Amino acid sequence: MKDGNDFARDGPHDAAEEPAVSFSVPDGPELGLTPEAFHSLGGRMLAALADYKRDLPARRVRPEPPVELTREIFAQALPETGAAPEDLIDWMTENLLPASFGNDHPGFFAWITAPSAPIGALAELMAATVNTPAGGPAPAAVNLEACVTRWLMELSGFPVDGSMGILVSGGSMANLTALAVARHWAAKADGWNIRTEGLQGGRARYTLYATKEAHSCVQKSVEVLGLGTDNLRQVPVDGARRLSPEGLAEVVAADRSAGLRPFCVVASAGTVNTGAVDPLNEIADFCEAENLWLHVDGAYGWIGGIDPAKSPLYEGLARAQSLALDPHKWLAVPIECGCTLVRDRELQRETFSYLAPYLRIDGKASDDVPYWPAEYGVQLTRGFRALKVWATLSQLGRRGVRDLVVRHNALALRLAGAVEAAPDLELTAPVALSIVCFRYRPPGWRGSGEDLDALNRRINDAVNDGGRYYFTPTSLDGRYSLRACIIHYDTGATEVDGLVAAVREAGARLLA
Numbered sequence: 001m002k003d004g005n006d007f008a009r010d011g012p013h014d015a016a017e018e019p020a021v022s023f024s025v026p027d028g029p030e031l032g033l034t035p036e037a038f039h040s041l042g043g044r045m046l047a048a049l050a051d052y053k054r055d056l057p058a059r060r061v062r063p064e065p066p067v068e069l070t071r072e073i074f075a076q077a078l079p080e081t082g083a084a085p086e087d088l089i090d091w092m093t094e095n096l097l098p099a100s101f102g103n104d105h106p107g108f109f110a111w112i113t114a115p116s117a118p119i120g121a122l123a124e125l126m127a128a129t130v131n132t133p134a135g136g137p138a139p140a141a142v143n144l145e146a147c148v149t150r151w152l153m154e155l156s157g158f159p160v161d162g163s164m165g166i167l168v169s170g171g172s173m174a175n176l177t178a179l180a181v182a183r184h185w186a187a188k189a190d191g192w193n194i195r196t197e198g199l200q201g202g203r204a205r206y207t208l209y210a211t212k213e214a215h216s217c218v219q220k221s222v223e224v225l226g227l228g229t230d231n232l233r234q235v236p237v238d239g240a241r242r243l244s245p246e247g248l249a250e251v252v253a254a255d256r257s258a259g260l261r262p263f264c265v266v267a268s269a270g271t272v273n274t275g276a277v278d279p280l281n282e283i284a285d286f287c288e289a290e291n292l293w294l295h296v297d298g299a300y301g302w303i304g305g306i307d308p309a310k311s312p313l314y315e316g317l318a319r320a321q322s323l324a325l326d327p328h329k330w331l332a333v334p335i336e337c338g339c340t341l342v343r344d345r346e347l348q349r350e351t352f353s354y355l356a357p358y359l360r361i362d363g364k365a366s367d368d369v370p371y372w373p374a375e376y377g378v379q380l381t382r383g384f385r386a387l388k389v390w391a392t393l394s395q396l397g398r399r400g401v402r403d404l405v406v407r408h409n410a411l412a413l414r415l416a417g418a419v420e421a422a423p424d425l426e427l428t429a430p431v432a433l434s435i436v437c438f439r440y441r442p443p444g445w446r447g448s449g450e451d452l453d454a455l456n457r458r459i460n461d462a463v464n465d466g467g468r469y470y471f472t473p474t475s476l477d478g479r480y481s482l483r484a485c486i487i488h489y490d491t492g493a494t495e496v497d498g499l500v501a502a503v504r505e506a507g508a509r510l511l512a
């Protein structure tokens with residue numbers, strides 16, 4: 001490669017001969033590819049991914065990469081000179097694919113970690129290739145985002161008129177974004193400009209309400225928003241781990257008489273532990289009467305109501321002021337993809353809009369771009385997430401979404417039925433959606449609760465070690481519980497029945 005800085009090195013030439021300083025530019029590295037090379041590299045990668053998918057079902061669900069490999073991955077030195085892109089594709093294929101997380105395997109029941117729809121993954125490749133920043137005047141991307149967030153409203157039953165939706169990184173960010181709007185709303189009602197004053201004004205303590213079953217990201221949001229976890233009040237739950245409306249009324253009343261300023265209730269539509277859906281209608285009644293913001297964390301369960309058998313659980317969802325949901329969970333949109341829906345779009349804009357002079361092109365949204373998403377959230381440069389949502393939802397259609405959810409809920413009932421039919425298994429929580437909590441408990445068990453916990457822990461480990469299934473436990477009132485979350489579109493009765501059989505087999509073996 002020619003060093004273009006010859007002029008500087010040689011020093012100035014005779015000024016009489018050289019009329020002006022010339023700014024020569026060195027050659028850059030080769031980062032771009034010819035269209036032919038791009039095609040060929042892409043083909044190489046897609047071929048590797050197709051082989052990977054073909055071999056996946058026969059593989060261990062969650063392969064543990066050898067520790068030498070993980071060390072090597074960590075310790076790599078930044079190469080001084082660049083490598084050939086084919087070698088990089090091969091390195092990724094050889095080293096990363098065999099060590100994938102496991103959530104793309106139909107035998108994976110852990111956490112709430114979904115696989116990706118292939119069409120969504122391909123859409124992601126296109127979005128990344130074109131690299132549209134979807135924060136501002138990007139007509140196709142912003143209109144597509146407006147379209148898919150409307151679809152998400154329609155699918156969840158959230159009112160469309162006057163509402164705003166933006167795609168964010170995931171459920172944590174979706175909850176944080178919504179709670180920031182709630183905080184802004186409350187401060188505004190109190191004649192307080194929280195954007196200029198911040199939380200330094202020595203005002204009454206703002207309090208919000210959730211149960212112990214609420215996701216940890218709610219607590220994180222409360223901390224990030226400067227509200228303080230002391231002001232996230234815990235509301236009692238009923239026997240099904242749902243928020244108790246009577247309990248809520250008592251806690252709020254006590255706080256009001258103590259001079260605090262209750263402003264928001266965070267209800268769950270599908271908790272991570274057991275999939276419980278809080279009684280949204282009753283909570284909405286209370287919030288309306290008490291002038292509280294109702295936020296619903298539906299990161300996992302927001303779409304559950306599309307199952308006709310579950311829709312009664314979701315009555316009242318449409319009365320929420322905001323809803324957090326994760327297309328990267330039940331819809332299998334590739335990670336990362338969350339969404340915040342807010343009933344009052346102007347309020348959301350007021351919370352976040354800050355356009356520096358250099359950002360404005362024409363001073364306002366245009367006919368081409370209905371709004372600038374950057375004005376409704378934290379991010380300025382944002383990925384074109386809408387494309388993978390659009391592709392996944394378009395392949396499914398409304399009926400496909402419904403069939404997916406109905407099937408998963410039915411598989412959960414099948415699993416629960418098998419648990420109830422087995423003399424050595426029992427449910428540890430009611431089944432609301434596609435999560436089943438259960439444990440092994442041999443008939444006539446005389447041991448302690450601790451011993452039963454330990455036995456179940458060993459069963460969980462033994463099943464995971466077997467390599468055909470992978471699942472993770474939870475703790476319910478301090479007791480160890482096995483837990484299976486059904487969220488993979490390829491999971492079927494074979495996997496569900498196999499998991500139950502594997503648990504019973506491991507339990508019997510460990511007891512013997």
Ligand SMILES: *Cc1c(COP(=O)(O)O)cnc(C)c1O
Pocket residue numbers: 112169170171172173215217268270271272297298299300301326338
């Ligand atoms: C997954 C989940 C979250 C967190 O979402 P992320 O996408 O992991 O950030 C929050 N709440 C509930 C109910 C969830 O299931």
